[in-house]
Amino acid sequence: MSVTILDVAKKAGVGVGTVSRVINSATHVRPATRATIESAMRDLGYHPNAQARNLKRRTVTTLGFFFNSGGRRLSDPFFNVLMAGIADACGDRNYDLLVASCRNAADELVALERLIKSNRVCGVILTDSRVRDARIALLEAEQFPCAVLGRPGGKTQSTVSVDLDNRRAIIEAVSWLFARGHQRVGFIGPSDDGTCSRDRMSGYRAAHTVAQRAIDPRLITHTGITEEDGASAMCALLALQPRPTAVVACSDVIAFGAMRAITHSGLRVGKDIAVIGFDDIPAAAFTSPALATVRQPIYDMGETLAGMLIDFVHSEGICQGPRIIAPELVLRESAGV
DSSP, X not given: OOOOHHHHHXXXXXXXXXXXXXHTTOSOSXXXXXXXXXXXXXXXXXXXXXXXXXXXXXXXXXXXXXXEOTTTGGGOHHHHHHHHHHHHHHHHTTOEEEEEEESOGGGHHHHHHHHHTTXXXXXXXXXXXXXXXXXXXXXXXXXXXXXXXXXXXXXXXXXXXXEEOHHHHHXXXXXXXXXXTOSOEEEEEEOSOBHHHHHHHHHHHHHHHHTTOOOOGGGEEEEOSSHHHHHHHHHHHHTSSSOOSEEEESSHHHHHHHHHHHHHTTOOBTTXXXXXXXXXXXXXXXXXXXXXXXXXXXXXXXXHHHHHHHHHHHHTSOOOOOEEEOOEEEOOGGGTO
8 A cells, every 4th residue: 555645644643734735835834843744754655746646637537526425415405406516517528427425534534535546536526615624635735636615715726616605695694584573593503614504603693793783692503414403403492581583594404304393383484483594405495384595506506616626627737716606595485474
């Protein structure tokens, strides 16, 4: 087995991102840390050779779609629509799509490095960008073309990205509810370190600042990504005194669970408690009542991700800037309209 960047990071006792910065000659690394990493590279015989890898990739016409399949990710309609857009874009450009996954977070970097060293793909698509994303750091260290859904964070050389303006989206949703007279607006979001989750939480706080309202921390609930998670979080909000009169959820699936919990409690969605979701997956317009939501052009975002990555591979290193999409608030009966 060849020496990998993960081996270097382990021997040096640092993160993959720090090794990546040393390999790419970044200046913001402490001299002592740089020396330790360079020593580990020499001891292990690690020699990054991006030029040779680039020559190999030019003959490959397959993109890799890599994701963590834990937490019932494949059952999420958002994920399925996104993957359809990616697959269609690949087909239109005469590219193939290889889907690779791992279930456990501990195995994620090993599985990703195995994929990029296999010479089967010329670029990798990632979803759910994170605040400190070791996956992106790994790909940057290997100078491996990457497209990420979300905000990659930091300066990147080999990564293109597509993201919705998540902070603005939640500001608009919460502000609309305030304008309708709601005094207590709950927030249900994932408890992960994703940039989308953080940006939406930031938008919730910013909306209160703009409206000059204090935030009741009890109205903020962090949960998983399933409908059951949304229902459980909503039950916690319903137990508050006083309870919220409106709720913003970080996904339509979570909102579906919240609506179910409201109905089961004997209250009326859109009458007693307003609910706004996020994504506008196909089922959102067909719930009863129909779910108000923030619309993301999910399929188009998938197409754009794949197209930008293919263009980047063909451009031999000319990286486009991030593509930021404006949100659209879709008002339906669950918001009380």
